[in-house]
Amino acid sequence: MTTYCRVHYSVKKQLAKNKQLEFMWRQLWGERKVPVVHYSVKKQLAKNKQLEFMWRQLWGAHGKQDMRTHLFPFYSYDIPHTCGPDPKICCQFDFTRLPGIGPGCPWGVPPVRINNNNVEQRAFTLYDQYRKKSQLYKTNVLLVPLGDDFRYDKANEWNEQYLNYKKLFEEMNKHTEWNIHARFGTLADYFTELDRSLRAESDGLPVLSGDFFTYADRDDHYWSGYFTSRPFYKQMDRVLQHQLRAAEIAFTLKAMKGENPSNEVHYFLSLFRMLLIARQNNYMYGISWYECKLL
Structure with missing residues (x-):
């Protein structure tokens, strides 16, 4: 049996270069999720509900190699910045940050476990963030990722995230007046549902050409140092790679x-x-945590 990969998740847009995209199209064919691009680009696309589009490459001007692409609208791809526009609220639904388990929320309001007494109120709070985020997209299909860098490395995180979100989803789906059906899924599931929604509306996605280099998450903080900074560390990386x-x-x-x-x-x-770990992009830029630099 032959297995083909159709969906690509590009965490950092520095990977979004033309030659690599050509290779990925030949290997993957289908869809791509890119959470990190320049904040001004995301702002403009969100304004016009164009965060989902067909990405046309310079080597594929005829359109046959267009890649269906999804962009995240907010600052980052971690849980505080993906459930909706308010990170203070979204962080309360990252259950690895529960007191005594992991790092707390920098906004000062920690998560709480979901139980019978609070499930309706907490489900509505999360639903409200989903609803606000959905206003930035064209269809009624919404992707809400649940993760971050260096996550799901311990069993208790899997349990806390799954069990608490399961209760939240069941409560949301019980309220038919909310007009929502929330469930767990993969990227492939999301693109399948997106296709179904577009077909039902007899609609298509807009076409965007060009690339997303270089990236800034705020102000003039451009992340182009990946290619030029820390040359001696990069040499050490290559020597270690050779020896391994x-x-x-x-x-x-x-x-x-x-x-x-x-x-x-x-x-x-x-x-x-x-x-x-040393190849993690923040390390190569020189903006990583001190513990990472010690490697």
């Missing part, structure tokens, strides 16, 4: 001879994970 690749080949050869290098593999995986 050599170790990977050596482990493969040992395994082919029936030897079990389990102890060494543990150290290899630890170093490989450190390399991946």
Whole structure:
């Protein structure tokens, strides 16, 4: 059986360059979600309800390679900035920030677990944010991501997010007067529902051409240093990558001879994970947390 990937999630728009997009189109064909572009671009598109569009590339002017694209409207792609326009409210629905479990909300109002006594009030509060966010999109299908960088690495986060949101969704769906059907889903599910909505309205998405380089999230804070800053760290990255690749080949050869290098593999995986963390874009820009720089 052959499996094809149709949906691409680009966390950082620095990846949104023409050659890589051409490769992704040939491999993926279909849809793309890009949460991070210049705030002025998002503002203009949101004003005209054009945050969902067909992205036409310079190498595909005839339109056959258009990529269906979804942009996030607000400051970031974390939970405080994706459920709606008010991060102080949205942060209260990031249940990893519950007191005693994870970092709190910087707006000073922590989340609370959902129970029978508060579920209706909390569900309405979240529903109101969903409703306000939906005004920025063309159809009645709304994507609300639930995550952030370095998340879902512990079992308790999976439990807290799923169980609390399950209660919220059930309460929302019970109120037919709210005119909402909330559920968990994948990006593919979202684009499928978007297609269905567009067909029902006999409508299509607008076409946008060009790229999103370079990006700023506020004021003149342009994130172009990914390609120019910290050259010695980038050299260290490449040297470590080369050595890890050599170790990977050596482990493969040992395994082919029936030897079990389990102890060494543990150290290899630890170093490989450190390399991946060091490649996180904030580290390369030089704006990451101090603990990340220590790597």
